[in-house]
Amino acid sequence: MTTIQSQISAVRALMADACRAxxxxxxxxxxLAVSKTFDADAVLAAFAAGQxxxxxxxxxxxxxKITALNHLPLQWHxxxxxxxxxTRLVAEHFDWVQTVDRxxxxxxxxxxxxxxxxxxxxCIQVNVDGGATKSGVLPDAALALAQAVAGLxxxxxxxxMCIPEPAPDFATACTVFKRARALFDAMNAxxxxxxxxxxxxxxxxxxxxxxxxxxxxxxxxxxxxxPHAVSETSRPVLPA
Ligand SMILES: *Cc1c(COP(=O)(O)O)cnc(C)c1O
Numbered sequence: 563m564t565t566i567q568s569q570i571s572a573v574r575a576l577m578a579d580a581c582r583a584x585x586x587x588x589x590x591x592x593x594l595a596v597s598k599t600f601d602a603d604a605v606l607a608a609f610a611a612g613q614x615x616x617x618x619x620x621x622x623x624x625x626x627k628i629t630a631l632n633h634l635p636l637q638w639h640x641x642x643x644x645x646x647x648x649t650r651l652v653a654e655h656f657d658w659v660q661t662v663d664r665x666x667x668x669x670x671x672x673x674x675x676x677x678x679x680x681x682x683x684x685c686i687q688v689n690v691d692g693g694a695t696k697s698g699v700l701p702d703a704a705l706a707l708a709q710a711v712a713g714l715x716x717x718x719x720x721x722x723m724c725i726p727e728p729a730p731d732f733a734t735a736c737t738v739f740k741r742a743r744a745l746f747d748a749m750n751a752x753x754x755x756x757x758x759x760x761x762x763x764x765x766x767x768x769x770x771x772x773x774x775x776x777x778x779x780x781x782x783x784x785x786x787x788x789p790h791a792v793s794e795t796s797r798p799v800l801p802a
Contacts, residue, residue, distance in 0.1 A: 566604060567611040569784045570595070573767075577778065580771035583801070591771050594639055594760070596781030598623065599788045602630050608784065609634060617641040617660075617779050621651050628655050641723075641779060643697055650674045653682060653716070660685040660723040660760050663699045665710045668717060675716030684711055685723040685760050690742045698724065701745050708754055721758030721776070722746050728765065728799070735766045735799045739773030746774070766799040 570593075578588050595608050596617040605616060605627065614635065618624035619642030628638050639658040644667055652659050653674035662668050662684050675682050686708050689698030699707050704722065712719045724742045729735035739761055746759045762770025764783035771778065782788060 564607045564610075565786070566607040566784060569786075570608060570611040570613055573780055573783050576767065577771060580768045583768075584772045586771070591775055592777045594641075594777055594779045595784050596641065596763075596779050597627070597785060598642075598781065600785045602627050604785055605631060605636070609636065615639060617781075621648055625651055625655050639779075644671075646670060656682065658683040658685070658720070661687045661697065662711060663687045663689075663697060663707070665707060668707070668711045668714055672714035672716035681716055681718040683720045684717045685721045685758055686711065686719075688722050688724050688742060688745065690724045690745070691726045691738050701741075704745060705749055705752060705754075708749060708756075712754065719754065719756070721756040721760065722749070723758075723760035725763075726761075729769070730799075732769050732799050732801050735769035736773045739766075739770050739775065743774035764798075768801055769799055772801070 573593065577591055577593065581588050581590050594615045594617045595613045597605050598619045615637040617639040637657045639660055640652050640656045641660050644652055644659060644661055646667060649667060649670040653671050654676060659682060671682055686704055687698040688704050689700055708719055711717055722742060726738045729738060742761055743759060746756055750756050758776055759774060760777040760779060761775045762778035764780050767778040767780060
């Protein structure tokens with residue numbers, strides 16, 4: 563077994579433990595393998611371990627990788643910021659985009675989605691902690707944006723995604739993640755049919771799962787430390 567394969571098994575075991583601890587079904591949470599900065603061979607190793615969904619942040623890196631692996635039944639998620647001059651590449655190459663935070667971007671993605679492809683699956687990125695990244699719609703504006711996305715023919719609204727600032731401990735991480743879950747539940751109560759709450763990364767996936775995440779996005783715990791990781795923490799936020 564390669565390192566990547568054994569790390570995927572370890573991550574899946576952590577996820578199953580966290581689900582059980584939270585009284586959730588073992589398969590309540592799906593795993594998105596974040597392959598940014600790692601090459602097509604790393605994706606192939608993960609594929610051999612049964613992994614099908616991959617996340618990428620940087621289009622100039624992602625598009626050649628997606629094209630090279632086109633013969634495999636992979637699902638590609640765009641999890642990086644989408645600028646309006648890059649919407650066409652996202653619409654043409656990805657299955658999902660998790661970082662929609664403006665109606666204008668959503669409209670362009672819908673218009674540019676090729677007719678022969680299924681609708682682009684969309685999560686609205688929400689800024690749940692007023693984080694310094696400044697990406698994401700504020701919680702108060704999320705419902706209106708979601709309703710706009712739901713009305714666009716080239717898109718299919720699936721849910722919410724968030725990237726809170728790294729928390730100092732498990733309880734603090736849960737407080738922020740639970741705020742996202744409450745927003746998700748409130749939006750469903752107001753008539754939307756969201757099935758995806760994308761939150762939790764290598765360092766805080768247990769807290770996210772304890773708080774109601776349905777998809778964790780895991781990079782370094784699967785593929786190892788990234789060569790040019792900038793200002794990211796890898797400190798795990800473990801249950802108390
Ligand atoms: C890089 C990245 C991840 C994965 O982070 P790890 O800490 O390596 O698990 C998850 N989500 C987003 C949006 C990312 O940019």
